[in-house]
Amino acid sequence: MTHTPAPGESAATVLERISDQFADISHRFTAISDDMTALRGVLDTTDTPPASATQAHPATQAPRYTQAPQFTPPPPAAPAPPFVAPGHPIAPPVTPPPVTPHLIPPRLIPPRLIPPGPTMRPVSPYPMPPVAPRPYAPYPTHRVRPSAAPKRSVSDRISSAAERGLIGKLLAGAGVAITLVGVVLLLVLAAQAGLLRPELRVAGGAMLAAILVGVGVWIGRDAGKRSGASALVATGIAAALFDALAITTIYHWAPDYVSLILAAAIAAGGLGVARWWDSQTLALMVGVPVLVFAPIITGGVDAVLVGFMLCVAASALWIQLGRNWTALFAVNTAATTVPLLFVIADGHHYRTDDIRWFFVLALMLNVLLALGSTLALLRSSSRPLLITLIAMASVVPMLGAEYLAGDVVAAMMLAATALTVIVLTFVSGTVRGVTHAVRTVWLTSASVTAAAALIAILDGRGILIGLAGIGLVVAVAACVTTEFALPMRIIATVFTAVALFASLPFGALNRLLVNSSLTVTEQAQLVIVAAVSLAAVAVLTWSWSQNRPEAELHTIGTVGALISLGLVTEICVGLGGALSGGSDSGFRAGHAVATIVWVATAAAGLVWARHRSGPVRTLTVTVSLAVIAAAVAKLFLFDLAALDGLFRVIAFIVVGLLLLSLGVVYAQSLNSTDGRRTAAHT
Template sequence: MTSSSSTFGGDPGTATLARISTEFDAIARQMSTVSAEFAELRRIVAGPTVTSAPPQAASPPLVPPSRPWLPTAPPFAQPHRTTAPPMPPGPAVPPMPRPTNAPSYRPPASPVVPPVTPPPRPPRPSMSERIGAAAERGLIGKILATAGVGVTLIGVALLLVLAAQAGVLRPEFRVAGGAVLAAALVAGGMWLRGRADGRIGAIALTATGIAAGYLDVLAATKIYEWLPIVPGLGVAGLVAAGGLVLAHRWRSEHLGLLVVVPLIVLAPVLTGGLDTTLIAFMVVLCAASAWVQLGRDWIWLHAVRLAAPTIPLTLVGLFGLVGWSAPGSADPVFATAVAVVVVLGVAGALVTMPTTEFREAMAGLASATTVPALFAGTAMHLPGAVILQISIALALIGTVLVGSGLMGSGLMGSGAAARLMPDSVAQIWSATALLLLFVAVLVSFDGAVAVAVLLGLATVTGLVARTWSTTSRVLLAGSSVIWAIGFAALLDAAPPFVLADADLIGRDANLGIVVASLFAASGALVLATGWARITDETVSRAAHIAAGLVVVYTLTAISVTAGVLVGGSDGFLAGHVLATTCWMALAGAALAFARRRNGAARTAAVTGGLVLVAAAIAKLFLFDLATLDGIFRVIVFIVTGLILLGLGAWYARALQDDGPAQPGSATAV
């Protein structure tokens, strides 16, 4: 056996040195592999978003502390071997072959992130698939059952009406046959309700039987006149109430709709059109079915119930608008019916308000019941119509006030669900009341009086909106619209060219223009302040500029009109002297206001004051100098000059009292 010393030329020292060098070389390669594995682990922990970094700087060479002349280990970040330092003088040592099983290091590859593709859209179902899905949900059965209800009721109507016209069967057999058919249908529906999967058929049969029953009662009351109107309507209401009892018990809004909707469609056929009997029956139906909302949040049935009397009452008003006289347009009947329907709508909304999910819809439906009152002036005598409109408006305002007070005081409990009247409901009903008052003013007054009342209504509403934040935006918007309509009417009654002509203003001047101008000026200031409170600076500046222009115009109208009313032609001249003086006084007020403000508000006030001064001087030389004569011309020039002197002296002293302003500051205006 050959020894290791013989293998390396028989020199033990050389062989030992070569073996140690080989072992250090293997250790270096192993540590390089461990370093690469640590780098890979760090990349995995950092996540896929970490990109590959450039190769790190080489670590210091690994050198044994006691043998500084031995070959150095390769850096951890480099997979190849470094060149060993030169060996000391001695016998040559053959190079050692690299072991074949030594692990090789490969730098980690950069992570490849696959592109994110959106998931493919599912294919749209075909028509046959949609029909099959509808059949599975029972929709086709409901459609067929509803169609069957309509066809059957048409047959019952033909039995009751057309058979009477053709003389087929005796009246007793017709009515009795309709009653038997109605009872059989209801009994069949109740029997089918107890069977499995019989809900849809039971609802359809029961709805058909109940509708046939009250159509039979209406025929006996209206066509054959066997029952007086009041007992006949009472029996029909009991039949409809029985159907709604079943709907409430079966928890089926569908059944309730099938009980009420056919009545609204077919009842006018039996009553012969729109008359007092139809209106009274619809009101009774709405009142008798009010309880069905208790414990059931059925918004569609509630809408149909309120529409039953509201639609015919609205038609009565529309017929009066075009000059037709409807049978139900008698003052007591129309007013009572409208009042009852409005009470039912508002009361129903208030009762269900704490539990319903459709608060705004309930409030909107209650407001819709006031639509017939808007046309009351065409269906009633004017005083009664105005009283009806004002009464409903005041009732809505009182309801909003009480409801908002209870909401704020906590009497209804804590939390949004316990509030009696949310802000949105208060806004809807406040807007409805404002609309009713607006219509009442239009039908009650005309001419300058109507303009003054409209502007006064807008001013009062703006003041209410300023102090009542619950409905401020709605009331501000409504009052702004009414004010704009009133101011447009004021401009039509007293345009600027009329104010500049003594003959025209002498013919058109009246006290209504003076009062309307006062309300226009005060309303403009109130509304501008209200909008400035709830909007940004740009809207606020525009509102105040518009209000300033309105105030200037209305003061001119007041001065000239009042002067003409008091002194005739001389009053016209005195009025323009007063108007020019007022312009200068307003300019002084704007400059005084600017002294108490800073920033943009001060700049706007100073600009407005100076513009008004320029306008007053222009009026003085372009109009007053040519129009006025005698003492009026002297007075206007002297007064205007003195005001200008006073403003100049006061403003210069005010700047001196403020001290030197910093350049670029807001006070250096």
């Protein structure tokens, strides 16, 4: 309702009318509140159950509303005193009646009138009917894969590869290979067919090499174009190397050493571009073709090819300093090692006096070059272990040097190599890049090389003595060192095990069961093998038991004791056969002595354990009792049938007396201990 002020109506009149309207609105709100209170009373009367029902079912009482916090609306602000115009009467202000707070359900209270506080919630008077659970819709077990990207066509892939530069690299690599094939054909097939004059072939090859290198270096001034420029430079360098090799091998214009010096100069100078551009790819594009095509120019593996490969690899070492170029080192090592493998495999063609010593020297130089390159490159390599393994592959041709240089020379070469690697292992601890894994590889390689030296100079049972000796020496070294204790234990265990298992086919097992027909020398050799192996087993048992838990100590001690029992028996029987000339009496005497030694060793262990405590005492007692049990079993199961006459009597009497004495000693020890405990208690 809009009231338009009359003309000439004053501001006081307007304010008075507004005050009356506010009073009217207040009265209306009061009337609405009274009506709602009356409605609540009617609802309470209708929904209230009988008293009996309420008492019988306390859980189903009439719904009650928790009393809402009484809300007293703030008193309206006093109206400003009206403006009294001259000549107008002042009407008294109308004060609205106070609003009485009522209990109003929360749902019926206007949101703006609900004061902050706890919310009123009705309590249900009747039990709620069971609500059926909603059906569970499990998540799908399969993953929703995104829609596959549309397949790219072949042309799109080729276009992307071209943008990444892959196509250019493939084309450049193919160009290098094809161009070098052409150079080889020019130098070899043209010479065989008589095409062109030799001077033209050599000059043409040299001119092509110079042009390719010059154009490549000129294009490579721009760093973004060096990918293609590297192919040009690599092709030129490889062509120059082939040209230098052809001067000696095809045309024989100069001595062999002239070709080798020229090749070394070309490799050292030309590959400097690879270091300048920091491009391992360029160096690889020279090394791989040289490895593949050089034997074609030389007509096979000969002294010139071996020397050529060594010179190129040595000249290319300087460009790798400070670079992490593992692939180039692998290619260079293969280039020097693979020809030597062919030489060893077909050694009877190279055993003439004029070139045999050259190949012996080449084998040594190859190993020294690999070891020196390793020390130089480990400083900047991120893969020191891989570098070391690649370098030690150079030792492989030397393992077959016996077929080329003879037994003595091969043994000396292998022994010198093993000694060099061992010295390098122990003096390179402070060299940057030489890790513990690298030195472990060197130590293992030295052990294998030493074994190869023994195999080259010894034969038959002498090899077994050498292997057992290496096992004993390395086992003793493992006890006095801490840095390489574990790898030395493993190496010693392997060599000792190889010596023991290899001795079985030579009669070591057969003579334990029956009196074999071995000669005195063969018996003595097997006794030496068993004695050295027994010492190695004893040292290894003690070494492996250091800083081990008690459960492992029992296992290590038991295994060592069983192996030692077998070796002691082998020594006794072998000595009996050797001293008696292989007669039956020596065989029986050896077994009788072996049984007595078993029991005597176990008795000594039990007596020694009386003065010890802790895990050492427990281990010694356990092993000693196991040895006694094994000796008694051998006495009744084998000696009773195999021995006869005096040896059987001696074995039973001596073993019985030892066990009887041991029982008396332990009984006295127990009584004295009990007496001391009783005296201490009183």
